[in-house]
Amino acid sequence: MSLSKVTKFFNRNEDSCLKILYLCNSQSLKEGVCIHSPIIKLGLQDNLFLNNNLLSLYAKCFGARQARYFFDEMPYRDVVSWTGILSAYVRNGDHDEALELFDSMVVSGHNPNQFTLSSVLRSCSALGQFDYGTRAHAYVIKFGFELNPLLCSALIDFYAKCDCSEESYSIFGDMDNGDTISWTTIISSLTQAQKWSLALKHYIDMINARVPPNEFTFVKLFAASCFLGMNYGKLLHAHLIMLGIRLSLILKTALIDMYSKFQMMDDAIKVSNQTPEYDVQLWTSVISGFTHVLKINEAIAALHEMKTFGFVPNNFTYSSILKACSTALSLELGKQIHSLVIMTGFEEDVCVGNALVDMYTKCSTLMEDALIVFRGITSPNVICWTSLIAGFAEHGFEQDSFECFVQMQAAGVRPNSFTLSATLRACSTVKSYTQTLKLHGYIMKTKSDCDIVVGNALVDAYAALGMVDDAWHVIRMMSHRDTITYTSLATRINQMGHHEMAQDVITHMNNDDIKMDGFSLASFLSASAALATLETGRQLHCYAFKSGLNSCISVLNALIDMYWKCGCASDAYRAFGEISDPDVVSWNGLISGLASNGYTSSAISAFEDMRLAGSKPDSVTLLFVLFACSRGGLVDMGLEYFQSMKEKYDVAPRLDHYVCLVDLLGRAGRLEDAMEVILNMPFKPHPLIYKTLLVACKLHKNLPLGEDMARKGIELDPSDQAFYLLLAKLYDDSGQSDLAMKTRRLMRERGLRTNPSQSWMELRNKVHTFIAGDRSHPQINEIQDKIESLITKFKHRGLHEDMEGSSYHSEKLALAFGLLNTPSNAPIRISKNKPICSECHDFIMLATKLVDREIIVRDGNRIHAFKKGECSCGGCY
Template identity: 35%
Template sequence: MNTLLNQNFHTKIPLLASKLISSLAVFEKSPTFLAKHEQNLTTPFDPFQFFNENRNSTQCTIRNTKVIHTHLLKSAALQSNIFAANSLLHWYCKSAAMVDALKLFDTLPQPNVFSWNIVILGYNQNDLFEDSWRIFCRMHSLGFELNEITCGIVLSACTALQAPMLGTHVYSLSMKNGFFSNGYIRAGMIDLFAKHCNFKDALRVFHDVSCENVVCWNAIISGAVRNGENSVALGLFRQMCCGPFQPNSFTFSSILTACAALEELDIGKGVQGWVIKCGAGDVFVGTAIVDLYAKCGEMEEAVKEFSQMPSRNVVSWTTVISGFVQKDDSTSALKFFKYMRELEVEINKYTVTSVLTACAKRAMIEEAIQIHSWILKTGYYLDAAVGAALINMYSKIGALYLSELVFKEVGNIKNLGTCAAMISAFTQNQNFRGAIEMFQRMLQESVRPDKFCTSSLLSIIGCLYLGRQIHCYTLKTSLVSDVSVGCSLFTMYSKCGSLEQSYKVFEQILEKDNVSWASMIAGFAEHGCSDQAIQLFREMLLEEIIPDQMTLTATLTACSALCSIRKGKELHGYALRFGVGKDIVVGGALVGMYSKCGSLELASRVFDMLPEKDQVVWSSLVSGYAQNGYIEKALMLFCDMLMADFTIDCFTVSSVLGAVALLNRSGIGTQLHAYITKLGLDSDVSVGSSLMTMYSKSGSLGDCRKAFDHIENPDLIGWTTMIVSYAQHGKGAEALSVYELMRKEGIKPDSVTFVGVLSACSHNGLVEEAYIHLNSMAKDYGIEPGYRHYACMVDLLGRSGRLKEAEQFINNMPVKPDALVWGTLLAACKVHGDIELGKLAAKKVMELEPCDAGVYVSLSNICADMGQWEDVLKIRSLMKGTGVTKEPGWSFV
């Protein structure tokens, strides 16, 4: 047919050949294909030969195409030769002159399917996908029969338009026309579903018909990787290898990416060996291999592979830099970046953002400013992603004011990325007001905060009223269905104490991930609902969700609170079953759980079995020994920790100080205090409180007060410890003075604080002041007095000799007096020799605690002091009759 068309074309334009050749001579940079025509000007111009020879020519400019178009119009060849018309149409599309291409197309008397395909493909190649779809719809409505190429091209347009429904219609048409086995069409549909719909639909398309080409395998494997289904990708790759199809470089790069994401280094090495054997290595496969080693933490091997690559691109360089950033080796990352610049290698925004991440450390403020200056000089400052990375870098350095300055200079309030980075910067630096104001500004400017903005804001909200407003916004914008937003929402409710509402939000999340389960379990555990936490873990297992390290750690915390060693052992079994029993995070939680359950032997065994130990694991065991009374072991383990050169944190130090306080060895305590001061931990409130307790127990109130004064921001525990320390040592006036200072600082006292205050009043004989403070508990702070507070009042009245008033006070108590209250009155009766009231108090104590030997002894001593020896004998015989024995006294001296 083409031969006939060419013959017809030759008969009509023999006289125009020389004119066409002379016009062609004006082509830019005279192409090589003109030489043949210039050698023989009498040879008629053959469009078939011309377009075939210049199919891949780089001379497809608008000017050149219009020159050819002009001569073909003069020859009237376009009306009779469809090949010439389609070729010219193709040249217009290649030169991006789609307006001219469409005009030409509309003039064709009888366009064929290839004409339509050329125009549709042209629009695709020029990113005019909506026009591509419009032309396809026009073609279909006019009744033109589609072919496989048409469907494949249009599916690419649907993918770019993120229109899976349109793609489904095209796929249905292709099925109807019998193209269901075409690999090009199926690969396009798999790609569409994998990018913009459910990956399960992509798998369904893949399995509809047995796959007979490597393109479909590549499409489904790369789709699995893109959707994070890396294990599925490995499974598909194994199936592919069992069939007749050999993987190519595209397959290898995808599967190496999956291995990198799963950190499956051994499998990745096997794939690398296959690449070497097949000789399928190119720059993309080489980069994927470098990425594999980098993601698995093998940076030395990654650099080796990088250096052996015959050719590298910007992605290869960026991969190495990102690998060093991931390993927290900022120095090497910056060295590579410097080397990259010296070689004048192309740098893109991803390279720049990786380098900015490397500089996001307080110790690298100078390097950060230098990189910032370079960005200003090179113009990357205008890129929104780079601007967001700069904001994030300064935020992590702690220079929030610089983050705000960057946002003012480059941050367009209309740009969602920079706004999200700024909200994140405010939240990281605990600037609640700034985050709220930024969120409000976005709403005022009609910029809809996305899931990242909303999750960041929810992370610092501690006000239930405001949290509910944000919840309403997530419902209105449908963000509540996002798992990260849902997780942030129920965490916010949990933090605000609304555990019931937190669980409601959790239940409404359709697809819960491990983070969601772990957060909800941790919420229950933190609010004293450990039983519900463990029940939730059981529900998670029933949902066939495999628990990860976070979930197991949260559930182990609940077991620790319940002191349930049986449930803890069950969880230990789960951890071993799922291969995380020796994980450092889970191991630390197991050590902590066994320690709190009093099983120090098991805690020690888990500790010894861990291949790697961090400071959390060490601290957990040190704390376990200290809290269970194994003081010497706690101190020895702490020394081992120091010898191993582990960083000592506040939790570890507090535990050891508690052990030293129990041991009552001030020399060790003084040495430890010196070491703490050297580390700069003495300003921490938990460490300071532990130091105060240690010095208080050894009677060194001066050192106790110095430790208190060194605390940067004393909290309620710190203030209370100081008050109680003064009170216990008879320094009532000092204790009350500290209490008044605490109130001026705006710190609200708790029940323990009032025990110290009432005890101070007792030591100073301040009866009226004690009554004022007792009444203030419920009136000013909503704290109902407990037995210890009432015992302090009885002790105060007893010390003051007002025994009858003390008895009346006990009888008027709103709660039934316990043995502590009556025992306090009994001690006062002994001091003042009131035998009758003493007998009454002793009787009450014996009724409540019949086995308390101290009561019998106290009553016996009162009678002895009054010379009533017969009563002394009666009390002694009563003790023998009830089987109560007094423990012999002993002393360290």
Template identity: 35%
Template sequence: MTRREAAASLHRSLAWFVAHDGTERTLSLVAAKARQHGALGSVDLACALRACRGRGDRWTRVLEVHATSVVRGLGGDRLIGNLLIDLYAKNGLLRWARWVFEDLSARDHVSWVAMLSGYAQNGLGIEALGLFHQMHRSAVVPTPYVLSSVLSACTKAELFAQGRLIHAQVYKQGFYSETFVGNALIALYLRFGSFKLAERVFSDMPFCDRVTFNTLISGHAQCEHGEHALEIFDEMQSSGLRPDCVTVASLLAACASVGDLRKGKQLHSYLLKAGMSLDYITEGSLLDLYVKCGDIETAHEIFDSGDRMNVVLWNLMLVAYGQISDLAKSFEIFCQMQAAGIRPNQFTYPCILRTCTCSGQIELGEQIHSLSIKNGFESDMYVSGVLIDMYSKYGWLDKARRILEMLGKKDVVSWTSMIAGYVQHGLCEEALATFKEMQNFGIWPDNIGLASAASACAGIKAMRQGLQIHARVYVSGYSADVSIWNTLVNLYARCGRSEEAFSLFRTIEHKDEITWNGMVSGFGQSGLYEQALKVFKQMGQAGAKYNVFTFVSSISASANLADIKQGKQVHCRAIKTGHTSETEVSNALISLYGKCGSIEDAKMEFSEMSERNEVSWNTIITSCSQHGRGLEALDLFDQMKQEGLKPNDVTFIGVLAACSHVGLVEEGLRHFKSMSNEYGIAPTPEHYACVVDILGRAGQLDRARRFVEEMPISADAMVWRTLLSACKVHKNIEIGELAAKHLLELEPHDSASYVLLSNAYAVTGKWSNRDQVRKMMKDRGVKKEPGRSWIEVKSAVHAFFAGDRLHPLADRIYSFLADLNDRIAKIGYKQDNYHLFHEREQEQRDPTSFVHSEKLAVAFGLMSLPPCMPLRVIKNLRVCNDCHNWMKFTSNVTGREIVLRDVYRFHHFTNGSCSCGDFW
């Protein structure tokens, strides 16, 4: 045999052994050829490299072959280089792969695909895109394989926008018919939740293989669209493709997501009948099915019969007991696992930590955290993400933040958990700052991150940032995500953008409870109470399901509108749906009736509650106080303490107001001192204002002034306004001027402050000082808020101003009022409305200008409402002495109950007396 024939024979032998995985024999033949024939060519070295594929123990040989190629002058050879790039890239040695790539004398499409695939497999999407752009600059036309690799890189690196651009290039170059390209596009869109786009790609594909269906089934299963995943499986079977282990594992996950245990058991039987060997993924999916469907007994049987060295099965058993919040059993499994010598992985600790979170055992979670650090998982992203979530949910935000900061590589889950934690605890500005920081790190937010950021915007009514997040939702492909739309609807509603909120609301095809409640609560929190009640009504028409939050938001909206009729309708609906047993709903009802002047209904609702909390007691105490029933409020306070409930700062505002309204000075001061001495509650400016009101109403103005001067905190406008108001009532202009000086410094544009000072001067006859105050108002552009009163008659709210002649029935109202004034004058009423004007002004003014708005509202109510109905009037300012006296006489001669709600409290006028006892 000649030398040439011998070399050819060796080539044929090398090729055969490479094809038949004869690694050792191949390498031996290469060595033999080197000894017999000297120089080795590129084909020989390529055979040696192919023999080393998939063999982690052959790296020494790979390096030897690489070195030999360089020594032989074949360092830039394309055949050898492409194989080296593939070998290095698949084993994570991307830097070495890139060196070889750059040293190639000439690159072909195989070179580009090998390098791009390496970046894609290792999740280096930015690097893959950079290489792709370099390919364009090199005037190399991308092949379908290149585009497929770049799409995979975009999917793994979560580069959705760039992936869309690659999709456009697929269209442009006509590679849509390539099945593997379509598969890569489907994977991209499913990763970002763009199911409609994925389905569109699927429907346009001329041919689908098993990978296509597996990708679709897996994508829908992972997003818990189990029913759709099962429909795709039916389509797969119709196309004649048989499922493999990957298909079955995904289908089991789909069944688990929808709780379809029957279908899952059929798949289990199929596995057994088909004789498929259970790999650890399929075995895990099977166990996961029974765990999520609550069949813990069968799950245990599979676990006991499975590979006990498979850490995945142990993790799933931890999930099983965590699912039923059995922390003791979870911890037992965790200990058994370590006793069996199974080393926990990065998913083990999150399983037990989640159970600690759900069970509220954060201290045990902290111990597990320490154990994870000892076992080397301190910097693991998955473990850290769950720890951040655990600490954030329980308000340990500093600790959660430290974990985030220590992470070398932060993923979207870690950032999102931190953002959600801030939002949960009302730190919306910190949440948005963290959201911005995440993007600065080049991390694209997922659907949960976007929803949390939108919630943060809603919390602080940051509409501009909210609009940016809304735009990002579209760009990110989450336009089908209902949870994000719910958050956006709530954002627009809270920011008072009712038209945009309704527009978004109408575009949501499948509205859930959160959608409806987001609208109701959002409008309520932004002060759009009528819109909130409108949505509540639409819920009933649409057959939507109410929950606690629906009723609380709707009842609160009715209360803020003082619309007792609408509130009672919501109350009736709550009774029908059985929600009145909920403490939160009852609390809202107490507040409703209290704010609408129906204190008896509020007390009845409170008495019928099966369970009361601090809010229940605070609401009824405050309601009684506002209605002039101070002694009842104080009795309730004593009952609250007897029931073992600890009062808070809100409780004491009601208690102090009760003492103020009934003139209990020393008792009020005793309660104020007990706040800090007995309960450790630091008084707020509102508490100090209540004490000033207690002293001021009792005429102890010097004592009130000293109290303000000795306050440990700076007195705010509320405190000084309260003192000035008392000075006006008791005609103490010296202290009044002191209070006004501080008040006008704090609120130079508040008209009420000027009016109080002006009136204080008027009641003491200091007309020139009064005129100076009015001039000051005019010079500073401050306008007095006109007095207004409202009354509801036959579902229509009627508003009145002082001396109002605009009402359609004005003539009848004034005629009725004149007759009423004659009647009450006969039993002793004497008008007192000129104390704010000197004699010359009184002569010049139209007498009707002294007819205050509440008198007109009461007169109209007496004319229009049935005799059995009480009159409920709301006024935006404090009722004056004359109107207060007039209503007492009016209630006496008409026999009607008049409920007046002014800016400070409620007055109930019956049979010639007021609930305030003339102490207001």
């Protein structure tokens, strides 16, 4: 055969092999690799063009590892060969090996092209390899690719993922004519940097530049609209329709996610039904949407429908359902989903494992279930450890939380901001100063203090320890603060009883230009309620209207409490009436307010209304009902409520309920029955219950039982001065002044001092405090003159003959101040830290016969509304 015929033969066969490879490459047909053997037999194994096509086919059909075997055996390689194998590793997610290959390519003397560098930049983006990425950028400039749209898009994405937004914008700005990909990339980088408004602005610029957006552009924009607001999402959806972009699966999934985030599941379902295409991701988005709005039945129905259509749920599907079980506290459903997880083999999956641990810690009363799941996870990640730490803390095993935190670090898992926050919450619960300092040291060492979540948790931990100055120091060191920062601080300060200090937090919020939300507003209203500062409370109510927070149930509940504690019954009723669906806290606020203000029958009636409305009473509700019966002298009704607590309302009586029962019987003079209750309690007596019966003994002048109660109470708590004082007063009332003096002397010998009786009232946003015998108030002379004037008028009218003008108790001082400084027709509101004494009660009652004013006194026990010589307590104080 002549040389020309041989050449034609090989050329013809080379062409045939090439056509077969092209066809198989275009359709990713595995059968195409069968051409490898004929190529060798025909002696074409040195043909670089054929080998590059064969390499591409191996990579597409068998992955990077098999392609690498072929690549290593290639006798000749060019930039196409290196780029082909490198891109195979990138597609497979083996970014480290891809970068190693690029280094080998450069060493071998081959110069990269734009496709090589694009793959390298993708790997740098995935790994966050900033230094390596800048080297790749240098190659882009060196080989003159700086204006290549493909590489510009890759560089924009790389710098965005390395948190270098300015570099991304600079590269985009230098492009002469950005295409759809580059515009979409810059929009994507902005959404990733959480610059939602700027992302939307770039979309508008993109439209103005007449660059057509694609489905991926809208996917990123819908993600941004979740943070910008529903109106933006709807406008983008309308624009999508107007541009005629086909509703692909990825676009449909993004739309469903957006509508689900705004709890608009009807619209989400409409979108899902617009095209027949479904996949696992879309079904998971639908299920996740239903769980987000707590429509558990609909989520389960969607899961069944998904399986009916032949789609197998993945780990994210099961995680979404389990998240719903955690939110709804549905342990039974969670266990059923757990069974499905085991059947489908996802029990070792980290994502599902995290959701299971979270579900069991929140739904189960036992931590064992969560621990079993945790131990079954092959490599628990930071989320799983955090769920376990938070679970221990929530179940009261704070020491286990701390140990778990140490074990997590020993396992090589670095805590994130949520881990540190959960561990700090455990410190707050047990008020552990040592653990808080240790964690603060770790946070400083790892530079985690710049995270606002960690900063807020630190503020709460120090405030829980009563270390308010340290909490303020943390706040000042934080780079930025939010509503949670100040709400947690104000709440803790309220719990310490420093309510004026809590209200001062408002000024700091305003200085930081931070708006109050429903929780912070409720906290500040709680401070106003505790102080009975009506003016401040009304100002906060006005803010609620202006800010639109007046419909928030936590705010309305706080308003109910505030108005009741300020003695404003009509305002409290109005706030309750504004709640469309009152919860148990709303009803408790109403019942408590009515009982405290002396409206006993109305309190009982409100309780029955609550039951008829279908709201289940809790232990607090029944405590307030018993309190109402006690204050109203409804002994039989109170006993009936107490006896039916467990069987009728499924509420086991606690110590507070027994104290209220003893108070109910004691006030009615049934002291022996009250003693019987104490003897038959299912737990050890507490000093409070002895103190309660001692008060009843003083009321009914039962000295023997009173002495017994005082002795038992002092044995349990010898530092409680109330036992000594009550016993001394009982001796005084029984005519045994010598024993009263001995009791008071014993108290002094033991180093116990009585807390001074304080009264205060608000005037023009300032709280004026009065203490018996204190002459520090600037108007003290006028105040004392006013008291003397009232006593003189009492005597002239024959209202009282034995009024002691020298006895200037704190409530008398506050009353005189109110009469001097408030308008003649305005009610006077006084708060007191201790129960009002009989002398002051009579004094104020007589004062209302002379002055046509309503005087409201809130003491340590209840609210007294004095008017025209009468009091709402009916003498039961």
